[in-house]
Amino acid sequence: MYKEIVKQSISHGKGFALENGIEETYFVVLADCHFYFSPAITVIIRFKKMAAFTPNVAPSTILRAKLASNKNEKGGVDDDQPKRQSKQEFRRQKELEEGRKAGTEPAMTDVETGRDINPHIPHYIANAPWYLNATGPTLKHQRPHPERQTVFSEIYEMAQKGITSRVATKFRAGACENCGAMTHKKKDCFERPRKIGARYTNQDIAPDEFLPNDLTQKYDAKRDRWSGFDPREHTKVIEEYNRLEEARKIIKTAELLEKSDQETCVNDIQHDEHSKNDIDEDKYAEDASMPGVKVDVDSHTKITVRNLRIREDTAKYLHNLDPESAYYDPKSRAMREDPFKNLPAEKRPQNVAFQGDNFRRFTGEVRDAERSQVFAWEADGKGLDVHALAEPTKLEALHSILDKYGGKEHVLLDDQTKKLIYQAQGDSYTEYNRKGELIKGQEKPVVRSRYAEDRMINNHTAIFGSYWSKGRWGYKCCHSFVKNSYCLGEDGRLADDDGKEIKQEKNELNEKERTSKEGESKKSSSSSSESSDFDSASSDVDTSTEQNASNQKRMDRKRRRRVEKVG
DSSP states (O other): HHHHHHHHHHHHOEEOOOOOSSEEEEOOOOOOEEEOOOOOOEEEEEEOSSSSSOOOOOHHHHHHHHHHHHHHTTTTTTTOOOOOOOOHHHHHHHHHHHHHHHTSOOOOOOOOOOOOOOOEEEEEHHHHOGGGGOOOOOOOSSSOOOGHHHOOOTTTTOOOSSOOOOOSSSTTTTTTTTTTTTTGGGGOOOOOOOOOOHHHHHSOOOOOOOOOOOOOOOHHHHTTTTTTTHHHHHHHHHHHHHHHHHHHHHHHHHHHHHOOOHHHHHHHHHOOOOHHHHHHHHHHHHHHOSSEEEEEETTEEEEEOOOOOOTTTTOOOGGGOOSSOOOOOOTTOOOSOOOTTTTTTTTTSSSSOOOOOHHHHTTHHHHHHHHHHHHHHHHTTTOOOOOTTTTTHHHHHHHHHHHHHOHHHHHHHHHHHHHHHHHHHOOOEEEEEEEEEOOOOOOOOOOOOOSOOOOOOTOOOOOOOOOOTTTTTEEEEOOOOOOTOOOOOOHHHHHHHHHHHHHHHHHHHHHHHHHHHHHHHHHHOTTTTTTHHHHHHHHHHHHHHHHHHHHHHHHHHHHHHHHHHHH
Protein backbone atom coordinates (compact mmCIF):
# COMPACT_ATOMS: atom_id res chain seq x y z
CA MET A 1 0.00 0.00 0.00
CA TYR A 2 2.82 2.37 0.88
CA LYS A 3 4.51 1.70 -2.46
CA GLU A 4 1.36 2.75 -4.27
CA ILE A 5 1.18 5.91 -2.13
CA VAL A 6 4.76 6.78 -2.98
CA LYS A 7 4.31 6.15 -6.71
CA GLN A 8 1.17 8.23 -6.75
CA SER A 9 2.84 11.07 -4.88
CA ILE A 10 5.86 11.05 -7.18
CA SER A 11 3.87 10.90 -10.40
CA HIS A 12 1.17 13.39 -9.47
CA GLY A 13 2.61 15.30 -6.58
CA LYS A 14 -0.77 15.85 -5.01
CA GLY A 15 -3.03 14.44 -2.31
CA PHE A 16 -4.55 10.98 -2.21
CA ALA A 17 -6.96 9.14 0.07
CA LEU A 18 -5.88 6.62 2.70
CA GLU A 19 -7.87 3.65 3.84
CA ASN A 20 -9.17 5.52 6.85
CA GLY A 21 -10.67 8.14 4.58
CA ILE A 22 -8.40 11.01 5.67
CA GLU A 23 -7.17 13.02 2.70
CA GLU A 24 -3.88 14.91 3.13
CA THR A 25 -1.57 16.82 0.77
CA TYR A 26 2.06 15.72 0.41
CA PHE A 27 4.91 17.77 -1.08
CA VAL A 28 7.87 16.33 -2.87
CA VAL A 29 11.20 18.23 -2.32
CA LEU A 30 13.74 17.18 -4.96
CA ALA A 31 17.01 17.05 -3.04
CA ASP A 32 19.14 14.27 -1.66
CA CYS A 33 15.96 12.75 -0.26
CA HIS A 34 12.22 13.10 -0.96
CA PHE A 35 10.30 13.84 2.22
CA TYR A 36 6.57 13.21 2.60
CA PHE A 37 5.02 14.87 5.61
CA SER A 38 1.88 13.39 7.03
CA PRO A 39 0.29 13.23 10.47
CA ALA A 40 -0.19 9.52 10.01
CA ILE A 41 2.89 8.32 8.09
CA THR A 42 6.32 9.49 7.00
CA VAL A 43 7.95 7.88 3.96
CA ILE A 44 11.64 8.47 2.99
CA ILE A 45 12.88 7.50 -0.46
CA ARG A 46 16.65 7.73 -1.05
CA PHE A 47 18.21 8.07 -4.48
CA LYS A 48 21.91 7.43 -4.90
CA LYS A 49 23.21 10.58 -6.56
CA MET A 50 26.66 11.74 -7.43
CA ALA A 51 28.04 15.27 -7.35
CA ALA A 52 25.48 17.73 -8.67
CA PHE A 53 24.47 21.12 -7.33
CA THR A 54 21.00 21.07 -5.86
CA PRO A 55 20.41 23.81 -3.32
CA ASN A 56 19.24 22.50 0.03
CA VAL A 57 16.07 24.07 1.34
CA ALA A 58 15.84 25.28 4.89
CA PRO A 59 13.05 23.94 7.12
CA SER A 60 11.56 27.41 7.26
CA THR A 61 11.32 27.42 3.48
CA ILE A 62 9.52 24.09 3.55
CA LEU A 63 7.02 25.44 6.08
CA ARG A 64 6.44 28.52 4.00
CA ALA A 65 5.91 26.31 0.95
CA LYS A 66 3.40 24.19 2.83
CA LEU A 67 1.47 27.27 3.97
CA ALA A 68 1.57 28.62 0.43
CA SER A 69 0.18 25.36 -0.95
CA ASN A 70 -2.72 25.53 1.47
CA LYS A 71 -3.29 29.11 0.37
CA ASN A 72 -3.26 28.14 -3.32
CA GLU A 73 -5.81 25.45 -2.70
CA LYS A 74 -8.05 28.12 -1.26
CA GLY A 75 -7.56 30.28 -4.37
CA GLY A 76 -4.44 32.32 -3.71
CA VAL A 77 -1.13 32.38 -5.65
CA ASP A 78 2.38 32.58 -4.11
CA ASP A 79 5.55 32.90 -6.21
CA ASP A 80 7.87 31.94 -3.30
CA GLN A 81 6.87 28.31 -3.52
CA PRO A 82 9.80 26.06 -4.57
CA LYS A 83 9.21 24.56 -7.98
CA ARG A 84 9.32 20.87 -8.61
CA GLN A 85 11.55 19.35 -11.26
CA SER A 86 9.86 17.85 -14.22
CA LYS A 87 10.80 14.49 -15.64
CA GLN A 88 12.66 16.11 -18.51
CA GLU A 89 14.70 18.31 -16.16
CA PHE A 90 15.53 15.37 -13.92
CA ARG A 91 16.55 13.30 -16.95
CA ARG A 92 18.76 16.10 -18.30
CA GLN A 93 20.41 16.44 -14.89
CA LYS A 94 21.16 12.71 -14.83
CA GLU A 95 22.60 12.83 -18.34
CA LEU A 96 24.77 15.79 -17.36
CA GLU A 97 26.11 13.88 -14.33
CA GLU A 98 26.93 10.84 -16.48
CA GLY A 99 28.69 13.05 -19.02
CA ARG A 100 30.77 14.67 -16.29
CA LYS A 101 31.78 11.25 -15.01
CA ALA A 102 32.72 10.10 -18.53
CA GLY A 103 34.66 13.31 -19.20
CA THR A 104 32.52 14.51 -22.09
CA GLU A 105 31.06 17.39 -20.11
CA PRO A 106 33.03 20.01 -18.13
CA ALA A 107 33.13 19.49 -14.38
CA MET A 108 31.49 21.83 -11.93
CA THR A 109 33.60 24.74 -10.69
CA ASP A 110 33.87 25.74 -7.07
CA VAL A 111 32.47 29.25 -6.75
CA GLU A 112 34.74 29.98 -3.77
CA THR A 113 38.15 28.76 -5.03
CA GLY A 114 37.60 28.38 -8.79
CA ARG A 115 38.77 24.76 -8.82
CA ASP A 116 37.01 21.89 -10.55
CA ILE A 117 34.92 19.56 -8.41
CA ASN A 118 35.44 15.86 -8.96
CA PRO A 119 32.18 14.48 -10.42
CA HIS A 120 32.71 11.18 -8.62
CA ILE A 121 32.31 12.83 -5.22
CA PRO A 122 29.04 11.61 -3.68
CA HIS A 123 26.15 14.04 -3.53
CA TYR A 124 25.93 14.01 0.27
CA ILE A 125 29.55 15.24 0.44
CA ALA A 126 29.45 17.80 -2.36
CA ASN A 127 26.10 19.34 -1.40
CA ALA A 128 26.46 22.18 1.13
CA PRO A 129 24.16 22.33 4.16
CA TRP A 130 21.19 24.66 4.00
CA TYR A 131 22.43 26.92 6.79
CA LEU A 132 25.50 27.98 4.73
CA ASN A 133 23.30 29.67 2.10
CA ALA A 134 25.54 28.47 -0.73
CA THR A 135 24.91 30.30 -4.01
CA GLY A 136 26.63 27.67 -6.15
CA PRO A 137 28.57 24.42 -6.08
CA THR A 138 31.37 24.54 -3.51
CA LEU A 139 33.37 22.32 -1.18
CA LYS A 140 34.07 25.04 1.34
CA HIS A 141 32.08 23.20 3.98
CA GLN A 142 34.54 20.27 3.68
CA ARG A 143 37.61 22.43 4.20
CA PRO A 144 39.15 23.00 7.65
CA HIS A 145 37.67 26.01 9.40
CA PRO A 146 40.39 28.64 9.90
CA GLU A 147 38.85 29.87 13.13
CA ARG A 148 39.02 26.35 14.58
CA GLN A 149 42.62 25.61 13.62
CA THR A 150 45.46 25.90 16.13
CA VAL A 151 48.00 28.47 15.04
CA PHE A 152 51.49 27.31 15.99
CA SER A 153 54.44 29.57 16.56
CA GLU A 154 56.96 30.02 13.78
CA ILE A 155 60.51 28.72 13.98
CA TYR A 156 61.96 32.21 14.33
CA GLU A 157 59.75 32.92 17.35
CA MET A 158 61.82 31.92 20.35
CA ALA A 159 62.51 32.96 23.88
CA GLN A 160 64.70 36.02 23.92
CA LYS A 161 68.03 35.90 25.70
CA GLY A 162 70.24 38.57 27.12
CA ILE A 163 67.41 41.02 27.74
CA THR A 164 68.56 44.32 29.17
CA SER A 165 66.19 47.02 30.29
CA ARG A 166 66.63 50.58 31.39
CA VAL A 167 66.19 51.48 35.02
CA ALA A 168 63.89 54.39 35.75
CA THR A 169 65.06 57.23 37.95
CA LYS A 170 61.63 58.30 39.16
CA PHE A 171 58.56 56.45 40.28
CA ARG A 172 56.02 55.97 37.50
CA ALA A 173 52.30 55.89 37.94
CA GLY A 174 50.90 52.37 38.04
CA ALA A 175 54.22 50.79 39.06
CA CYS A 176 54.87 48.56 42.04
CA GLU A 177 54.83 50.62 45.22
CA ASN A 178 57.53 48.44 46.77
CA CYS A 179 60.25 48.20 44.07
CA GLY A 180 59.00 50.53 41.31
CA ALA A 181 58.76 48.00 38.43
CA MET A 182 55.93 48.42 35.94
CA THR A 183 55.36 44.72 35.24
CA HIS A 184 53.70 43.80 38.54
CA LYS A 185 51.82 45.20 41.49
CA LYS A 186 52.77 45.42 45.13
CA LYS A 187 50.99 42.20 46.11
CA ASP A 188 52.88 40.27 43.40
CA CYS A 189 56.32 41.71 44.20
CA PHE A 190 59.06 39.17 44.97
CA GLU A 191 61.48 41.63 46.53
CA ARG A 192 61.88 42.05 50.25
CA PRO A 193 59.27 44.47 51.57
CA ARG A 194 60.98 47.79 52.03
CA LYS A 195 60.49 49.91 55.09
CA ILE A 196 59.73 52.85 52.81
CA GLY A 197 58.63 51.89 49.33
CA ALA A 198 60.01 53.23 46.08
CA ARG A 199 56.82 55.22 45.64
CA TYR A 200 57.88 57.57 48.41
CA THR A 201 61.68 57.46 48.14
CA ASN A 202 62.19 57.48 44.33
CA GLN A 203 65.40 55.53 44.96
CA ASP A 204 66.65 52.12 43.87
CA ILE A 205 63.94 51.64 41.25
CA ALA A 206 63.92 48.02 40.09
CA PRO A 207 64.07 47.30 36.34
CA ASP A 208 61.01 45.97 34.56
CA GLU A 209 60.88 42.21 34.12
CA PHE A 210 60.80 40.71 30.66
CA LEU A 211 57.56 38.83 30.14
CA PRO A 212 58.03 36.27 27.37
CA ASN A 213 55.14 35.40 25.12
CA ASP A 214 53.52 32.00 25.39
CA LEU A 215 54.60 29.93 22.39
CA THR A 216 52.26 27.37 20.89
CA GLN A 217 54.59 24.67 19.65
CA LYS A 218 54.12 21.34 17.91
CA TYR A 219 55.38 17.99 19.12
CA ASP A 220 58.69 18.33 17.30
CA ALA A 221 59.19 21.95 18.32
CA LYS A 222 58.82 21.10 22.01
CA ARG A 223 61.56 18.48 21.69
CA ASP A 224 63.90 20.43 19.43
CA ARG A 225 67.41 20.26 20.90
CA TRP A 226 68.47 23.33 18.94
CA SER A 227 65.47 25.47 19.87
CA GLY A 228 66.58 28.99 20.65
CA PHE A 229 69.96 28.60 18.96
CA ASP A 230 70.99 31.48 16.74
CA PRO A 231 73.58 30.44 14.11
CA ARG A 232 74.76 34.03 13.92
CA GLU A 233 76.21 33.69 17.41
CA HIS A 234 78.58 30.98 16.17
CA THR A 235 80.19 33.39 13.72
CA LYS A 236 81.72 35.16 16.71
CA VAL A 237 83.41 31.92 17.75
CA ILE A 238 84.75 31.43 14.21
CA GLU A 239 86.10 34.95 14.07
CA GLU A 240 87.84 34.55 17.42
CA TYR A 241 89.36 31.25 16.28
CA ASN A 242 90.63 32.86 13.07
CA ARG A 243 92.26 35.68 15.02
CA LEU A 244 94.00 33.21 17.31
CA GLU A 245 95.17 31.19 14.30
CA GLU A 246 96.64 34.26 12.63
CA ALA A 247 98.42 35.27 15.83
CA ARG A 248 99.80 31.76 16.25
CA LYS A 249 101.18 31.75 12.72
CA ILE A 250 102.87 35.10 13.28
CA ILE A 251 104.49 33.90 16.49
CA LYS A 252 105.58 30.65 14.85
CA THR A 253 107.17 32.46 11.94
CA ALA A 254 109.04 34.80 14.28
CA GLU A 255 110.41 31.88 16.28
CA LEU A 256 111.62 30.13 13.11
CA LEU A 257 113.33 33.29 11.91
CA GLU A 258 115.10 33.70 15.24
CA LYS A 259 116.40 30.11 15.26
CA SER A 260 117.68 30.04 11.70
CA ASP A 261 120.02 32.33 9.86
CA GLN A 262 118.15 34.10 7.10
CA GLU A 263 121.13 34.27 4.73
CA THR A 264 121.83 30.55 5.10
CA CYS A 265 118.23 29.75 4.33
CA VAL A 266 118.37 31.88 1.15
CA ASN A 267 121.55 30.13 -0.06
CA ASP A 268 120.05 26.73 0.63
CA ILE A 269 116.96 27.63 -1.35
CA GLN A 270 119.07 28.74 -4.34
CA HIS A 271 121.42 25.75 -4.36
CA ASP A 272 119.62 22.73 -2.99
CA GLU A 273 115.87 22.63 -2.55
CA HIS A 274 115.97 19.07 -1.23
CA SER A 275 118.29 19.94 1.65
CA LYS A 276 116.03 22.86 2.51
CA ASN A 277 113.08 20.50 2.91
CA ASP A 278 115.11 18.26 5.23
CA ILE A 279 116.14 21.22 7.40
CA ASP A 280 112.55 22.45 7.67
CA GLU A 281 111.32 18.98 8.52
CA ASP A 282 113.90 18.63 11.29
CA LYS A 283 112.91 22.01 12.69
CA TYR A 284 109.24 21.11 12.76
CA ALA A 285 109.99 17.65 14.12
CA GLU A 286 111.62 19.16 17.20
CA ASP A 287 108.32 20.82 18.16
CA ALA A 288 106.12 17.87 17.25
CA SER A 289 105.34 15.24 19.88
CA MET A 290 103.95 12.28 17.94
CA PRO A 291 103.84 10.88 14.39
CA GLY A 292 101.30 12.38 12.04
CA VAL A 293 101.34 15.86 13.60
CA LYS A 294 100.71 18.63 11.07
CA VAL A 295 102.96 21.67 11.42
CA ASP A 296 101.64 24.85 9.78
CA VAL A 297 103.99 27.61 8.68
CA ASP A 298 101.35 29.59 6.86
CA SER A 299 98.03 28.98 5.14
CA HIS A 300 99.75 27.60 2.00
CA THR A 301 102.35 25.31 3.58
CA LYS A 302 101.49 22.22 5.62
CA ILE A 303 103.98 19.49 6.47
CA THR A 304 103.03 16.21 8.10
CA VAL A 305 105.82 14.88 10.33
CA ARG A 306 106.06 11.12 9.81
CA ASN A 307 109.59 10.42 11.07
CA LEU A 308 110.60 11.80 14.43
CA ARG A 309 114.15 10.39 14.30
CA ILE A 310 116.83 13.03 14.45
CA ARG A 311 119.04 12.62 11.38
CA GLU A 312 122.21 12.83 13.46
CA ASP A 313 121.52 9.42 15.02
CA THR A 314 122.24 6.21 13.17
CA ALA A 315 119.23 4.06 12.36
CA LYS A 316 118.84 0.87 14.38
CA TYR A 317 119.09 -1.39 11.36
CA LEU A 318 122.34 0.31 10.22
CA HIS A 319 124.42 -0.52 13.30
CA ASN A 320 125.11 -4.03 12.04
CA LEU A 321 124.43 -4.93 8.44
CA ASP A 322 124.73 -8.65 9.07
CA PRO A 323 121.33 -10.25 8.18
CA GLU A 324 121.87 -12.81 10.96
CA SER A 325 122.05 -10.12 13.61
CA ALA A 326 119.13 -8.86 15.72
CA TYR A 327 115.72 -8.74 14.07
CA TYR A 328 114.33 -5.33 13.16
CA ASP A 329 110.54 -4.95 12.98
CA PRO A 330 109.82 -2.23 10.38
CA LYS A 331 106.19 -1.84 11.46
CA SER A 332 106.85 -1.02 15.11
CA ARG A 333 110.43 0.20 14.40
CA ALA A 334 111.68 -1.96 17.24
CA MET A 335 114.91 -3.97 17.57
CA ARG A 336 114.70 -5.69 20.93
CA GLU A 337 118.00 -7.60 20.90
CA ASP A 338 121.53 -6.24 20.82
CA PRO A 339 122.70 -5.93 17.19
CA PHE A 340 126.32 -6.67 18.29
CA LYS A 341 125.68 -9.78 20.37
CA ASN A 342 127.10 -12.13 17.70
CA LEU A 343 130.37 -10.21 17.37
CA PRO A 344 133.44 -11.17 19.40
CA ALA A 345 134.59 -8.87 22.17
CA GLU A 346 137.54 -7.43 20.21
CA LYS A 347 135.29 -6.47 17.28
CA ARG A 348 132.51 -4.92 19.33
CA PRO A 349 132.49 -1.12 19.05
CA GLN A 350 133.08 0.85 22.19
CA ASN A 351 130.63 3.36 23.71
CA VAL A 352 127.72 2.37 21.50
CA ALA A 353 124.59 4.40 22.25
CA PHE A 354 122.18 1.67 21.15
CA GLN A 355 122.31 -1.88 22.54
CA GLY A 356 118.76 -3.00 21.85
CA ASP A 357 115.35 -1.96 23.14
CA ASN A 358 115.46 -4.59 25.87
CA PHE A 359 118.55 -2.93 27.29
CA ARG A 360 116.56 0.23 27.89
CA ARG A 361 113.95 -1.71 29.84
CA PHE A 362 116.49 -2.46 32.57
CA THR A 363 117.89 1.05 32.89
CA GLY A 364 116.78 3.95 35.01
CA GLU A 365 114.34 3.16 37.83
CA VAL A 366 113.27 -0.22 36.48
CA ARG A 367 115.58 -2.15 38.79
CA ASP A 368 114.49 -0.08 41.79
CA ALA A 369 110.87 -0.92 41.08
CA GLU A 370 111.70 -4.62 40.85
CA ARG A 371 113.62 -4.50 44.13
CA SER A 372 110.66 -2.78 45.80
CA GLN A 373 108.33 -5.51 44.56
CA VAL A 374 110.58 -8.27 45.91
CA PHE A 375 110.91 -6.41 49.22
CA ALA A 376 107.11 -6.17 49.48
CA TRP A 377 106.75 -9.92 48.88
CA GLU A 378 109.32 -10.83 51.51
CA ALA A 379 107.93 -8.34 54.03
CA ASP A 380 104.46 -9.74 53.52
CA GLY A 381 105.81 -13.20 54.22
CA LYS A 382 107.17 -11.93 57.55
CA GLY A 383 103.79 -10.52 58.58
CA LEU A 384 104.06 -6.91 57.44
CA ASP A 385 100.93 -5.59 55.75
CA VAL A 386 102.42 -3.86 52.72
CA HIS A 387 101.65 -3.96 49.01
CA ALA A 388 103.75 -2.53 46.19
CA LEU A 389 100.82 -1.45 44.01
CA ALA A 390 98.15 -0.62 46.59
CA GLU A 391 100.42 1.29 49.00
CA PRO A 392 103.60 2.38 47.20
CA THR A 393 104.15 5.33 49.55
CA LYS A 394 104.03 3.10 52.60
CA LEU A 395 106.47 0.71 50.94
CA GLU A 396 108.93 3.50 50.19
CA ALA A 397 108.66 4.81 53.75
CA LEU A 398 109.33 1.35 55.20
CA HIS A 399 112.25 0.86 52.83
CA SER A 400 113.78 4.19 53.82
CA ILE A 401 113.37 3.42 57.55
CA LEU A 402 115.15 0.09 57.16
CA ASP A 403 117.94 1.75 55.18
CA LYS A 404 118.36 4.41 57.86
CA TYR A 405 118.06 2.37 61.06
CA GLY A 406 118.77 -1.18 59.83
CA GLY A 407 116.87 -4.36 60.64
CA LYS A 408 116.50 -5.84 57.20
CA GLU A 409 117.72 -9.18 58.50
CA HIS A 410 114.49 -9.47 60.50
CA VAL A 411 112.30 -8.65 57.53
CA LEU A 412 114.11 -10.09 54.54
CA LEU A 413 115.07 -13.73 54.14
CA ASP A 414 118.69 -14.74 53.80
CA ASP A 415 119.91 -16.87 50.92
CA GLN A 416 120.10 -20.08 52.98
CA THR A 417 116.49 -19.72 54.17
CA LYS A 418 115.34 -19.04 50.63
CA LYS A 419 117.02 -22.22 49.41
CA LEU A 420 115.40 -24.25 52.21
CA ILE A 421 112.02 -22.83 51.36
CA TYR A 422 112.34 -23.25 47.62
CA GLN A 423 114.01 -26.68 47.72
CA ALA A 424 112.08 -28.16 50.68
CA GLN A 425 110.11 -31.31 49.97
CA GLY A 426 107.65 -33.20 52.11
CA ASP A 427 104.91 -35.78 51.89
CA SER A 428 102.00 -36.77 54.07
CA TYR A 429 99.84 -39.85 53.67
CA THR A 430 96.12 -39.22 53.81
CA GLU A 431 93.28 -41.65 53.21
CA TYR A 432 89.64 -40.78 52.57
CA ASN A 433 86.47 -42.82 52.25
CA ARG A 434 83.93 -42.57 49.47
CA LYS A 435 82.08 -39.80 51.28
CA GLY A 436 85.19 -37.65 51.35
CA GLU A 437 85.79 -38.07 55.06
CA LEU A 438 89.35 -38.36 56.36
CA ILE A 439 90.27 -41.85 57.59
CA LYS A 440 94.04 -41.61 58.01
CA GLY A 441 96.35 -38.67 58.01
CA GLN A 442 96.34 -35.14 59.33
CA GLU A 443 93.17 -33.13 58.98
CA LYS A 444 93.22 -29.86 57.16
CA PRO A 445 93.43 -26.84 59.43
CA VAL A 446 90.12 -25.15 60.10
CA VAL A 447 89.78 -21.80 58.42
CA ARG A 448 89.66 -19.06 60.99
CA SER A 449 87.15 -16.24 60.75
CA ARG A 450 87.46 -12.70 62.01
CA TYR A 451 85.24 -13.47 65.00
CA ALA A 452 86.43 -14.81 68.38
CA GLU A 453 86.60 -18.60 68.37
CA ASP A 454 87.22 -21.37 70.95
CA ARG A 455 86.73 -19.15 73.98
CA MET A 456 85.93 -21.47 76.93
CA ILE A 457 84.06 -20.04 79.94
CA ASN A 458 83.02 -21.44 83.33
CA ASN A 459 85.42 -24.39 83.20
CA HIS A 460 83.86 -25.77 80.00
CA THR A 461 86.08 -27.75 77.62
CA ALA A 462 83.75 -27.26 74.62
CA ILE A 463 82.00 -24.23 73.22
CA PHE A 464 78.30 -23.59 73.51
CA GLY A 465 76.57 -25.10 70.51
CA SER A 466 78.73 -28.20 70.31
CA TYR A 467 75.85 -30.36 71.61
CA TRP A 468 72.37 -30.71 70.14
CA SER A 469 69.45 -32.59 71.60
CA LYS A 470 65.73 -32.31 70.96
CA GLY A 471 65.83 -28.90 69.34
CA ARG A 472 68.19 -27.27 71.84
CA TRP A 473 71.88 -26.31 71.78
CA GLY A 474 74.23 -26.98 74.66
CA TYR A 475 77.73 -27.89 75.83
CA LYS A 476 79.17 -31.19 74.66
CA CYS A 477 81.35 -31.54 77.77
CA CYS A 478 78.50 -31.64 80.31
CA HIS A 479 75.30 -31.73 78.20
CA SER A 480 74.12 -28.49 79.78
CA PHE A 481 71.65 -26.33 77.85
CA VAL A 482 72.23 -23.16 79.91
CA LYS A 483 74.90 -20.96 78.36
CA ASN A 484 76.13 -19.34 81.61
CA SER A 485 76.08 -22.57 83.63
CA TYR A 486 79.16 -24.02 85.35
CA CYS A 487 80.60 -27.18 83.81
CA LEU A 488 79.92 -30.44 85.74
CA GLY A 489 81.86 -32.65 83.37
CA GLU A 490 81.13 -36.37 83.54
CA ASP A 491 78.60 -35.88 86.36
CA GLY A 492 76.54 -33.60 84.19
CA ARG A 493 76.51 -36.12 81.38
CA LEU A 494 75.51 -38.94 83.83
CA ALA A 495 72.76 -36.79 85.26
CA ASP A 496 71.51 -36.08 81.80
CA ASP A 497 71.65 -39.78 80.91
CA ASP A 498 69.88 -40.75 84.17
CA GLY A 499 67.23 -38.18 83.51
CA LYS A 500 66.69 -39.63 80.09
CA GLU A 501 66.46 -43.16 81.54
CA ILE A 502 64.05 -42.06 84.27
CA LYS A 503 61.92 -40.28 81.75
CA GLN A 504 61.95 -43.33 79.51
CA GLU A 505 61.00 -45.60 82.44
CA LYS A 506 58.17 -43.30 83.39
CA ASN A 507 56.90 -43.38 79.86
CA GLU A 508 57.01 -47.17 79.89
CA LEU A 509 55.13 -47.34 83.22
CA ASN A 510 52.49 -44.96 81.96
CA GLU A 511 52.10 -47.03 78.82
CA LYS A 512 51.68 -50.22 80.87
CA GLU A 513 49.15 -48.63 83.19
CA ARG A 514 47.19 -47.36 80.21
CA THR A 515 47.17 -50.80 78.60
CA SER A 516 46.17 -52.45 81.90
CA LYS A 517 43.27 -50.05 82.33
CA GLU A 518 42.12 -50.72 78.80
CA GLY A 519 42.26 -54.46 79.52
CA GLU A 520 40.24 -54.05 82.73
CA SER A 521 37.59 -52.08 80.91
CA LYS A 522 37.32 -54.73 78.25
CA LYS A 523 37.10 -57.51 80.85
CA SER A 524 34.51 -55.73 82.92
CA SER A 525 32.30 -55.27 79.87
CA SER A 526 31.81 -59.02 79.43
CA SER A 527 29.07 -60.29 81.80
CA SER A 528 29.51 -64.01 81.10
CA SER A 529 32.98 -64.31 82.67
CA GLU A 530 32.81 -61.98 85.67
CA SER A 531 34.61 -64.23 88.10
CA SER A 532 37.41 -65.17 85.73
CA ASP A 533 37.81 -61.58 84.76
CA PHE A 534 38.03 -60.54 88.40
CA ASP A 535 40.76 -63.06 89.09
CA SER A 536 42.82 -62.05 86.08
CA ALA A 537 42.42 -58.38 86.91
CA SER A 538 43.59 -58.93 90.45
CA SER A 539 46.59 -60.85 89.20
CA ASP A 540 47.42 -58.06 86.74
CA VAL A 541 47.15 -55.48 89.48
CA ASP A 542 49.48 -57.49 91.66
CA THR A 543 52.06 -57.79 88.90
CA SER A 544 51.83 -54.07 88.11
CA THR A 545 52.35 -53.12 91.78
CA GLU A 546 55.34 -55.42 91.97
CA GLN A 547 56.85 -53.80 88.86
CA ASN A 548 56.23 -50.32 90.25
CA ALA A 549 57.95 -51.24 93.49
CA SER A 550 60.99 -52.64 91.69
CA ASN A 551 61.22 -49.56 89.46
CA GLN A 552 61.00 -47.29 92.46
CA LYS A 553 63.84 -49.14 94.17
CA ARG A 554 66.02 -48.88 91.06
CA MET A 555 65.40 -45.13 90.81
CA ASP A 556 66.28 -44.67 94.48
CA ARG A 557 69.56 -46.51 94.02
CA LYS A 558 70.53 -44.32 91.02
CA ARG A 559 69.61 -41.15 92.87
CA ARG A 560 71.76 -42.11 95.88
CA ARG A 561 74.70 -42.98 93.59
CA ARG A 562 74.45 -39.61 91.77
CA VAL A 563 74.32 -37.68 95.06
CA GLU A 564 77.39 -39.51 96.33
CA LYS A 565 79.37 -38.62 93.17
CA VAL A 566 78.42 -34.97 93.37
CA GLY A 567 79.24 -34.81 97.11
